[in-house]
Amino acid sequence: MKFVAALLLSSAALIGAPSAYAATPNVVVSIKPIHSLVASIMQGVAEPKLIVEGAASPHTYNMKPSNAAALQKADLIFWIGHGMESFLEKPLEALGSNANVVTLEDAPGLTKLKFREGGVFEPEAEEEGHDHAAGAEEAHDDGDHDHDGNDVHLWLDPMNAKAMAIEIEKRLVQADPEHAAAYQANGAALIKKIEALDGELKTTLAPVQNKPFIVFHDAYQYFEHRYGVKVAGSITVSPETMPGAERVKEIHQKVEELGATCVFAEPQFEPKLVKVVTEGSKAKSGVLDPEAGALKEGPDLYFEMMRGIAKNLNDCLSKGA
Missing domain, CATH: 3.40.50.1980 (Nitrogenase molybdenum iron protein domain)
Known part of the structure; x- marks a missing residue:
């Protein structure tokens, strides 16, 4: 009987114990470059879900049932915006209505350049x-x-990636204040890495x-x-x-x-x-x-x-x- 009682107490403790992934928001990200920034800031807390996986391109992407399910469960969704992931516009309205949708092309501090037309840029x-x-x-x-x-290919300037990382960190902290310290530490480390990358690319x-x-x-x-x-x-x-x-x-x-x-x-x-x-x-x-x-x-x-x-x-x- 003592063994059974001890086992029941142990099981109850395990069920009640918080895990590294407990009480974290379900985060969904549209494309790989942005997912990488979000994943960096969420390291050690949880993993964001990616929509456009593998070799697929956002320019020609067709939504899958698993993508729809991810959007329905999402608490926080990151995308660039209408000009990049146009395939997401209707699904976000229909499936992501309960989520906080963050449009990163609106992040403060971005450098924006006008779209070019035609084949020769002179x-x-x-x-x-x-x-x-x-x-x-x-x-x-x-x-x-x-x-x-x-x-809207904003991420190809690391200083824009830095501005988006700051916005991503802010939104994660708002959505999940319990893990604010982790997001802030990861965000600071990511900013340093981006700044170092910028110097490296200039040399290359x-x-x-x-x-x-x-x-x-x-x-x-x-x-x-x-x-x-x-x-x-x-x-x-x-x-x-x-x-x-x-x-x-x-x-x-x-x-x-x-x-x-x-x-x-x-x-x-x-x-x-x-x-x-x-x-x-x-x-x-x-x-x-x-x-x-x-x-x-x-x-x-x-x-x-x-x-x-x-x-x-x-x-x-x-x-x-």
Whole structure:
């Protein structure tokens, strides 16, 4: 009897004991780069749920039943906003109505850049009417920019990632004050890591500043602005809309004019167009991954993604020196 009584008391104690995950909010995050920041701040407390997993792209994503279930259970949802994850707009209204939805494109302290149209990003081309005409087929596409006409690839400037991390920490503390100290300590550590990363990337990219290159889609404006690299044009403005013959012709001509440069594909999308625009030129090809489609999610992903972009740019553009 003593043994049975002791066992019952022990079981009751275990049931009543708080776990590391007890009383924490259910947190859902839209895309990998943002999930990485949230996961960093939540380390040791709980793990946020990711919507766009694996190699999927937010530009072409279709919701799964498991995503819908996660949104229904969510207490706190982080996303960039309407311009990036347009597939989430209706599900958030229908399924996430009980959650606190944090739109990170509204975070204080962000640097915002206007969305660009057309395939060649040069002022003189736009003044001549050439740039706008080339991009007319995509000028009204809502992908990749918010309703104020701003580019929403905000995380590709580490200082924007820092501003978003501050907002993420604040919202987590509000939602879960019991673990405020952990969120604040993790947030402070994350800020230091982002600042160190910024200095590292400046060193990596200094030798290839102002060497023009072509990208698959116009995702890199914030990276350019921060590090002085020079994207001369994109094959498509948004992967949701494939380029027409005029756009491809224009980019092909630009590649030839630039001489030995680089054209970068992305791992989530068909690379055939890259071959078309480099055909007959001296241009080399590479891969950039601005949405981390090829990387495993988690706290380290943001840093791996940013270092990967810088390294691949340096590797390809240095060969053309």
